[in-house]
Amino acid sequence: xxxxxxxxxxxxxxxxxxTAELIADQLRSRIVRGVxxxxxxxxxxxxxxxxxxxxxxxxxxxxxxxxxxxxxxxRRGSRGGVLVSSPETSVAARSFGLLLQMSGTTLADxxxxxxxxxxxxxxxxTQRKAPADVVDLKSxxxxxxxxxNDGVDDADFHEWSAATFAxxxxxxxxxxxxxxxxxxxxLREVTTxxxxxAVTTSTDHAEIEKQFKATIRAFTKLTNxxxxxxxxxxxxxxxxxxxxxxxxxxxxxxANETVIDLFV
Amino acid sequence: xxxxxxxxxxxxxxxxxxTAELIADQLRSRIVRGVxxxxxxxxxxxxxxxxxxxxxxxxxxxxxxxxxxxxxxxRRGSRGGVLVSSPETSVAARSFGLLLQMSGTTLADxxxxxxxxxxxxxxxxTQRKAPADVVDLKSxxxxxxxxxNDGVDDADFHEWSAATFAxxxxxxxxxxxxxxxxxxxxLREVTTxxxxxAVTTSTDHAEIEKQFKATIRAFTKLTNxxxxxxxxxxxxxxxxxxxxxxxxxxxxxxANETVIDLFV
DNA sequence: ACCAATTTGTACGTATGTATC
DNA sequence: GGATACATACGTACAAATTGG
Numbered sequence: 001x002x003x004x005x006x007x008x009x010x011x012x013x014x015x016x017x018x019t020a021e022l023i024a025d026q027l028r029s030r031i032v033r034g035v036x037x038x039x040x041x042x043x044x045x046x047x048x049x050x051x052x053x054x055x056x057x058x059x060x061x062x063x064x065x066x067x068x069x070x071x072x073x074x075r076r077g078s079r080g081g082v083l084v085s086s087p088e089t090s091v092a093a094r095s096f097g098l099l100l101q102m103s104g105t106t107l108a109d110x111x112x113x114x115x116x117x118x119x120x121x122x123x124x125x126t127q128r129k130a131p132a133d134v135v136d137l138k139s140x141x142x143x144x145x146x147x148x149n150d151g152v153d154d155a156d157f158h159e160w161s162a163a164t165f166a167x168x169x170x171x172x173x174x175x176x177x178x179x180x181x182x183x184x185x186x187l188r189e190v191t192t193x194x195x196x197x198a199v200t201t202s203t204d205h206a207e208i209e210k211q212f213k214a215t216i217r218a219f220t221k222l223t224n225x226x227x228x229x230x231x232x233x234x235x236x237x238x239x240x241x242x243x244x245x246x247x248x249x250x251x252x253x254x255a256n257e258t259v260i261d262l263f264v
Numbered sequence: 265x266x267x268x269x270x271x272x273x274x275x276x277x278x279x280x281x282x283t284a285e286l287i288a289d290q291l292r293s294r295i296v297r298g299v300x301x302x303x304x305x306x307x308x309x310x311x312x313x314x315x316x317x318x319x320x321x322x323x324x325x326x327x328x329x330x331x332x333x334x335x336x337x338x339r340r341g342s343r344g345g346v347l348v349s350s351p352e353t354s355v356a357a358r359s360f361g362l363l364l365q366m367s368g369t370t371l372a373d374x375x376x377x378x379x380x381x382x383x384x385x386x387x388x389x390t391q392r393k394a395p396a397d398v399v400d401l402k403s404x405x406x407x408x409x410x411x412x413n414d415g416v417d418d419a420d421f422h423e424w425s426a427a428t429f430a431x432x433x434x435x436x437x438x439x440x441x442x443x444x445x446x447x448x449x450x451l452r453e454v455t456t457x458x459x460x461x462a463v464t465t466s467t468d469h470a471e472i473e474k475q476f477k478a479t480i481r482a483f484t485k486l487t488n489x490x491x492x493x494x495x496x497x498x499x500x501x502x503x504x505x506x507x508x509x510x511x512x513x514x515x516x517x518x519a520n521e522t523v524i525d526l527f528v
Numbered sequence: 529a530c531c532a533a534t535t536t537g538t539a540c541g542t543a544t545g546t547a548t549c
Numbered sequence: 550g551g552a553t554a555c556a557t558a559c560g561t562a563c564a565a566a567t568t569g570g
Contacts, residue, residue: 016567018328018536018537019536020328020536020537021328032362032365032366044556044557045556045557046556054537055537055538055539056538056539057321057324057537057538058536058537060321060325060557060558061324061325061328062328064284064285064325064326064328064329065328065329065331065332067329068328068329068332068333069332069359071362074557075545075546076544076545076546076556076557076558077544077545077546077547077557078545078546078547078548078553078555079546079547079548079555079556080545080547080555080556080557081556081557082557087359087362087363089363091359091363092356092359092360092362092363095333095351095355095356095359095360096356096359096360096446096447096450098296098333098335098356099351099353099355099356099446100442100443100446101296102296102350102351103442103446104442105443105446106442109441109442109443110443112441112444113441113443113444113447116380116381116444117380120380120384177373177376177377178364178367178368178369178370179364179369179373179374179376179377180376180377180380182363182364182367182369183447183451187443280545282558282559283558283559284558308533308534308535309534309535310534319559319561320560320561321559321560322558322559322560324535327535338536339535340534340536340566340568341533341534341566341567341568342531342532342533342534342567342568342569342570343533343534343568343569343570344533344535344567344568344569345533345534345535346535
């Protein structure tokens with residue numbers, strides 16, 4: 001049952017891909033072409049070993065490659081096996097984060113890029129808004145307001161941040177442009193991993209609470225502008241809001257801090 | 265690795281990390297923290313096996329993981345071994361391309377996102393331009409002009425496209441924003457892989473040549489606007505140029521074609 | 529053309545986790 | 550709740566391919 005993989009000895013110039021990569025390519029091809037859909041189970045290891053005519057360690061190396069791309073998840077146990085999964089944004093965020101990290105990108109640089117994308121998304125969203133979009137935006141803004149107003153005593157800043165980011169994500173999602181939504185999600189995820197630390201190291205609770213309340217007002221105002229269909233006004237308002245929020249968030253050293261410590 | 269933000273509600277998120285992943289995490293940590301720099305050689309397999317106290321198959325699985333992130337390259341042979349490498353944009357482009365592909369993103373959608381980023385980059389570049397930037401832009405535009413004017417007889421459209429994309433990349437690179445440059449490079453790479461096919465399948469050579477000559481004129485005009493420091497004008501011109509170029513490039517079915525066939 | 533160093537691939541055995549009866 | 554069957558996880562040992570001197 002040889003697929004003719006190991007019998008090539010003539011081509012020396014081209015880099016011969018490792019067998020595990022070839023197996024991973026074949027499996028990935030089945031997945032992305034839709035032959036295998038999300039949730040489907042692949043045959044067992046022994047079955048695949050027979051199908052591809054390779055050994056088990058080689059097949060397992062292929063599994064690790066696809067697993068690192070989050071195209072599959074491997075569960076052990078009686079009902080275990082290999083399941084097809086959907087690629088998560090976290091994978092792209094990780095590889096992109098590595099890229100940012102190795103090139104010494106600062107947080108201010110990263111935020112500046114988001115300041116370009118989000119106002120554009122706001123403009124698009126306003127132009128194509130559906131009633132459901134406005135409802136959901138109000139709901140997301142309301143969720144943050146509930147958290148901040150009710151939870152003053154035992155404030156969970158991580159929870160507040162999560163609600164804030166959810167609103168930002170919603171804007172990108174509903175922009176109507178899938179690419180912008182995905183890029184925004186990736187950049188936002190990289191930002192989040194830094195902000196989680198920044199928010200906890202800050203001790204001025206009153207100041208933080210004040211900023212979050214300003215954020216809630218900004219969310220409300222933006223939602224109103226979107227609802228009224230004022231695309232230019234919404235875009236301009238969001239530009240100034242992100243500019244102001246960025247100055248408050250990226251104080252001092254944090255702005256010039258490079259994207260690091262994401263994967264240590 | 266996995267952040268556990270699964271859209272999958274039912275799956276157990278308590279994922280026991282496999283030893284290969286743990287080894288990969290440790291090695292990755294050494295690399296990104298700068299303990300191991302690009303070009304450095306890791307110990308041999310047998311040495312690492314002794315260091316980590318795992319078996320060779322397990323260690324090799326860790327190699328495959330890091331290799332898929334292009335953090336290492338493994339050469340075989342007498343002077344072979346594991347070398348530390350820098351992550352390439354192609355890795356991020358691949359994971360991001362998978363994301364686009366699985367979510368059924370169209371080429372028109374992808375191009376629309378680039379129409380947001382590039383004009384913003386043009387504006388930034390104009391505001392912060394150094395003399396060298398203008399020189400290099402002129403050089404890049406001139407390179408395309410030479411190719412198109414001299415090579416009419418045996419036109420190599422792939423070469424022409426490469427020169428065109430080089431100009432686009434240069435704009436993003438010199439925008440002063442590293443994040444935008446990297447995002448632009450990733451999106452551009454995904455676009456390229458499709459365009460390479462589209463350009464070859466088209467047979468109307470005269471029409472293609474006409475479009476490329478229009479592109480050269482646009483490059484020249486943009487360079488002049490940047491040189492004169494007219495940020496708003498440059499941004500507006502580039503918006504209209506990309507709009508027009510997009511309509512010419514994404515004719516008919518191609519616009520609604522989804523991002524596919526990248527990894528089959 | 530040989531040889532040494534190194535990764536690559538194979539084979540089999542044991543351990544461990546998970547669902548089902 | 551415990552025994553059991555099934556599937557992956559991991560380890561040891563060995564043969565083959567590749568590269569550089």
